[in-house]
Amino acid sequence: MSRVVRTAAAQMGPISRDETRASAAERMVALLDQAARQGANLVVFPELALTSFFPRWFMPDQADVDAFFETEMPNAATETLFARARALGIAFSFGYAEMCQHDGKLHRYNTAILVDGAGQIVDRYRKVHLPGHPEHEPWRPFQHLEKRYFDPSPFGFHAVDTLGGKIGQAICNDRRWPETYRELALAGAEMVLIGYNTPRHYPPAPKHDHLQDFHNHLSLQAGAYANGMWVIGVAKAGIEEGCDLIGGSAIVAPTGEIVVQAQTLGDEIIVADCDLDRCAEIRANIFDFAKHRRPEAYTRIAAKDAPAKG
Amino acid sequence: MSRVVRTAAAQMGPISRDETRASAAERMVALLDQAARQGANLVVFPELALTSFFPRWFMPDQADVDAFFETEMPNAATETLFARARALGIAFSFGYAEMCQHDGKLHRYNTAILVDGAGQIVDRYRKVHLPGHPEHEPWRPFQHLEKRYFDPSPFGFHAVDTLGGKIGQAICNDRRWPETYRELALAGAEMVLIGYNTPRHYPPAPKHDHLQDFHNHLSLQAGAYANGMWVIGVAKAGIEEGCDLIGGSAIVAPTGEIVVQAQTLGDEIIVADCDLDRCAEIRANIFDFAKHRRPEAYTRIAAKDAPAKG
Numbered sequence: 001m002s003r004v005v006r007t008a009a010a011q012m013g014p015i016s017r018d019e020t021r022a023s024a025a026e027r028m029v030a031l032l033d034q035a036a037r038q039g040a041n042l043v044v045f046p047e048l049a050l051t052s053f054f055p056r057w058f059m060p061d062q063a064d065v066d067a068f069f070e071t072e073m074p075n076a077a078t079e080t081l082f083a084r085a086r087a088l089g090i091a092f093s094f095g096y097a098e099m100c101q102h103d104g105k106l107h108r109y110n111t112a113i114l115v116d117g118a119g120q121i122v123d124r125y126r127k128v129h130l131p132g133h134p135e136h137e138p139w140r141p142f143q144h145l146e147k148r149y150f151d152p153s154p155f156g157f158h159a160v161d162t163l164g165g166k167i168g169q170a171i172c173n174d175r176r177w178p179e180t181y182r183e184l185a186l187a188g189a190e191m192v193l194i195g196y197n198t199p200r201h202y203p204p205a206p207k208h209d210h211l212q213d214f215h216n217h218l219s220l221q222a223g224a225y226a227n228g229m230w231v232i233g234v235a236k237a238g239i240e241e242g243c244d245l246i247g248g249s250a251i252v253a254p255t256g257e258i259v260v261q262a263q264t265l266g267d268e269i270i271v272a273d274c275d276l277d278r279c280a281e282i283r284a285n286i287f288d289f290a291k292h293r294r295p296e297a298y299t300r301i302a303a304k305d306a307p308a309k310g
Numbered sequence: 311m312s313r314v315v316r317t318a319a320a321q322m323g324p325i326s327r328d329e330t331r332a333s334a335a336e337r338m339v340a341l342l343d344q345a346a347r348q349g350a351n352l353v354v355f356p357e358l359a360l361t362s363f364f365p366r367w368f369m370p371d372q373a374d375v376d377a378f379f380e381t382e383m384p385n386a387a388t389e390t391l392f393a394r395a396r397a398l399g400i401a402f403s404f405g406y407a408e409m410c411q412h413d414g415k416l417h418r419y420n421t422a423i424l425v426d427g428a429g430q431i432v433d434r435y436r437k438v439h440l441p442g443h444p445e446h447e448p449w450r451p452f453q454h455l456e457k458r459y460f461d462p463s464p465f466g467f468h469a470v471d472t473l474g475g476k477i478g479q480a481i482c483n484d485r486r487w488p489e490t491y492r493e494l495a496l497a498g499a500e501m502v503l504i505g506y507n508t509p510r511h512y513p514p515a516p517k518h519d520h521l522q523d524f525h526n527h528l529s530l531q532a533g534a535y536a537n538g539m540w541v542i543g544v545a546k547a548g549i550e551e552g553c554d555l556i557g558g559s560a561i562v563a564p565t566g567e568i569v570v571q572a573q574t575l576g577d578e579i580i581v582a583d584c585d586l587d588r589c590a591e592i593r594a595n596i597f598d599f600a601k602h603r604r605p606e607a608y609t610r611i612a613a614k615d616a617p618a619k620g
Contacts, residue, residue: 156606176596177536182488205595215535225528254525282515296614297493
């Protein structure tokens with residue numbers, strides 16, 4: 001039985017602060033329709049796909065922050081998206097800011113959900129690696145307050161059975177950490193969906209700004225190769241509220257090769273046939289985990305105590 | 311105080327089965343002299359630098375295998391190399407097959423040593439990730455019997471204080487595993503020395519043969535970037551006993567950029583000024599381990615039980 005998932009990475013251009021969720025969702029429906037015309041079974045949207053990337057603003061009033069969060073999903077703004085995908089029988093994933101209750105507490109997560117072709121939410125991933133800083137740093141041209149506005153996920157990485165295979169999710173900064181891909185692969189993932197919002201300018205080390213695209217692809221490709229899995233990287237791109245976000249959305253094969261890549265910094269669909277059986281080319285050979293991993297040599301990685309600073 | 315290590319990667323061309331250790335060491339002395347003329351403080355030679363890559367042959371008689379191993383270091387064949395380096399005040403590293411006793415048993419390791427400018431062996435690393443297979447597989451055009459001829463190291467990864475910084479070592483297949491670089495970085499390494507012998511032809515998945523150079527650089531570059539450290543990759547290259555070994559020796563900056571790369575498949579020196587202070591550009595920012603790592607989400611990685619097969 002074929003395990004080819006015809007996958008669309010649905011890159012999105014900028015979303016301004018005053019664009020409504022309904023408007024963003026309408027753009028997503030248009031991209032979904034384009035992908036459907038190309039025969040896609042799965043459409044992957046970026047991180048925080050419904051709003052502007054709000055951690056760039058310091059907002060002293062928590063109510064202003066909370067206005068960017070969703071308390072239920074689907075909700076009024078995304079109903080049409082869910083309905084259209086279900087009608088087309090297409091699975092999709094997207095990121096949003098999620099406010100929810102558990103363990104008797106209110107939590108705010110940077111979340112991505114995966115919805116199957118029947119319209120069921122089959123996976124909900126909360127971002128593990130929150131980059132940036134917790135306090136207002138006025139010297140920066142823009143903030144990166146993910147550590148202030150979101151809780152880090154206590155749920156770790158996981159993969160779910162859907163689309164004839166095992167699919168995992170990660171979000172933005174997660175993709176730079178090799179542990180992300182390895183944890184997902186050890187959970188069985190054959191494909192990982194990763195949305196991102198990545199400013200070209202990195203205020204603490206601006207001399208690396210010209211390397212942002214290189215580092216993006218290097219991370220996606222290395223993660224795919226070292227784990228023999230498909231990696232779908234999807235940007236929110238372009239000039240968003242004066243902040244220059246990289247594009248470079250890419251579908252990466254288990255060999256680490258980019259098989260298709262976005263050509264614009266706007267709303268754009270790229271599509272590839274992702275054969276999940278190709279994972280075995282790598283994972284039954286050079287990265288046969290059962291034969292070749294040496295977990296007894298990896299003890300520092302999972303040790304809880306703060307590591308010595310390099 | 312400057313912490314620039316002027317580093318030479320000393321790529322070596324093929325070593326035939328009947329070439330003596332003394333001859334190989336003579337070639338290494340010639341490369342050392344070339345590096346000295348370019349002002350190098352450190353010269354990095356490949357894995358198994360003294361002999362042909364013998365795991366390509368199935369040898370039923372253990373005495374034939376043992377003939378490739380060294381029982382002491384330095385020894386008669388390498389005395390001149392040690393003496394010349396000491397006279398020049400140059401540190402160097404190289405790999406060899408090591409037979410030694412510990413815990414009341416005889417062990418055979420795929421080993422690399424690091425010798426400081428005063429001629430002292432300051433680090434001895436034994437390969438953790440042994441690729442290949444333990445039994446003779448006659449269907450292969452050549453064998454890869456590292457799992458038969460070597461013990462996997464029980465000593466893990468480590469970094470030593472020398473050359474004004476912290477230096478670590480890894481060997482060949484180790485470089486494909488992100489855990490290698492992370493363990494070394496968590497041990498404090500600012501530079502990692504990695505020799506390799508990599509056949510272009512991979513018998514279990516020949517359709518990836520054309521990707522060998524890509525996978526080599528992808529692994530070295532991703533390891534450097536995700537840990538903010540210098541990576542020195544050094545090949546034994548060229549057609550060795552009918553086996554086509556890739557070259558591509560490279561010095562990779564903590565940004566993941568290749569700053570210099572070999573142009574031949576033979577004995578060749580490439581040199582770069584490696585400023586260990588540049589590690590902080592990455593490791594004090596995007597990969598600030600103390601701020602951003604999430605070890606509680608990395609538990610599968612170090613778990614001892616065999617992982618589920620992907």
